[in-house]
Amino acid sequence: MKVRVLRQWPPGHVRTPGYLRGKVGTIERSVGTFNNPEQNAYRLTPTKNRLLRVRFQMSEVWGIKAENPDDVVEAEIYEHWLEPFNAS
Amino acid sequence: MPHDHHEPLSPSGHPYRADDDKDLSYWQVMEIAVRELLIEKGHISATQIQDQINTMDARSPANGARLVAKAWTDPAFKYALIEDAGQASRNMGFDIGPMHLIALENTEKVHNVIVCTLCSCYPRNLLGLPPDWYKSRAYRSRAVVEPRKVLSEFGLEFNQKIQIRVHDSTADMRYIVIPYQPAESEGLSEAELAKWITRDSMIGVGLPRAPA
Structure with missing residues (x-):
């Protein structure tokens, strides 16, 4: 399944790396639910959010500057940072 | 006579490294303060902290x-x-x-x-x-x-x-x-x-x- 990482820049303890925001990848696996770090870091009662491993092609992340377009980077991204992506 | 700036060398011929004489950072001070408070108030002992450090180092x-x-x-x-x-x-x-x-x-x-x-x-x-x-x-x-x-x-x-x-x-x-x-x-x-x-x-x- 293809997803896009939200292109947002909220302040706070965010575990979505900047270089992946706005990028499209495929879900590699779901690794379960975890306390939302954006609340947990401030001692707020955290919601349990699904955490997904998403695979991105280097060509998607770095464009023509990619060292090798077919290499990939995988990262754990919380579900609330992802939106479905339909290439059309 | 102007002071010449030749660094003294160790017996093995390497320059000495300067002592790390910088002040403690804000967070270093905070760590010491919290650790000492936890020990003073009896929540944890210095031995327990050292044991945990040793456990980490043993891995x-x-x-x-x-x-x-x-x-x-x-x-x-x-x-x-x-x-x-x-x-x-x-x-x-x-x-x-x-x-x-x-x-x-x-x-x-x-x-x-x-x-x-x-x-x-x-x-x-x-x-x-x-x-x-x-x-x-x-x-x-x-x-x-x-x-x-x-x-x-x-x-x-x-x-x-x-x-x-x-x-x-x-x-x-x-x-x-x-x-x-x-x-x-x-x-x-x-x-x-x-x-x-x-x-x-x-x-x-x-x-x-x-x-x-």
């Missing part, structure tokens, strides 16, 4: 090497390790605490590398403390931008047909690479194989090699 890559050696010799264990690395490690008797672990298998077509771009997440409970370079800004930023260049600086060259997979430990999972077993090591015992498996090979910036 070494040898633990991970035993795990990989078993995976190399026991296909059922390798399957279990890839399915649920945390559980497989606990079943082997390793105390990895609440760590959520994923094992990534290198094959003829895929080479895995681990980084934490946001901080320095590392499977400490299995491999011990991370090397300094792992925490450096250079490694953390370059590993996702130009992994092949970084790997070449560690002495590893891969042709374009082999896919490099960089794993960024961004949240709650920790990673260990199961390196590709060298043909020369086929048939060795689990204990002998464990000596081939280096720390760097389990981060993905090295390959297993015959013990010196």
Whole structure:
């Protein structure tokens, strides 16, 4: 399944790396639910959010500057940072 | 007469390193204050803190090497390790605490590398403390931008047909690479194989090699 990482820049303890925001990848696996770090870091009662491993092609992340377009980077991204992506 | 600025040399001929006489940082002071308060109020003892430091220091890559050696010799264990690395490690008797672990298998077509771009997440409970370079800004930023260049600086060259997979430990999972077993090591015992498996090979910036 293809997803896009939200292109947002909220302040706070965010575990979505900047270089992946706005990028499209495929879900590699779901690794379960975890306390939302954006609340947990401030001692707020955290919601349990699904955490997904998403695979991105280097060509998607770095464009023509990619060292090798077919290499990939995988990262754990919380579900609330992802939106479905339909290439059309 | 102007003072000449020749640095004095140690008996071995190297320059002395300047003493680290800087003031404590804000957070260093905070750590000392909190630690002393916890001890004064009887929540924790200095011995308990030292015991925990010693426990951390005692963990070494040898633990991970035993795990990989078993995976190399026991296909059922390798399957279990890839399915649920945390559980497989606990079943082997390793105390990895609440760590959520994923094992990534290198094959003829895929080479895995681990980084934490946001901080320095590392499977400490299995491999011990991370090397300094792992925490450096250079490694953390370059590993996702130009992994092949970084790997070449560690002495590893891969042709374009082999896919490099960089794993960024961004949240709650920790990673260990199961390196590709060298043909020369086929048939060795689990204990002998464990000596081939280096720390760097389990981060993905090295390959297993015959013990010196």
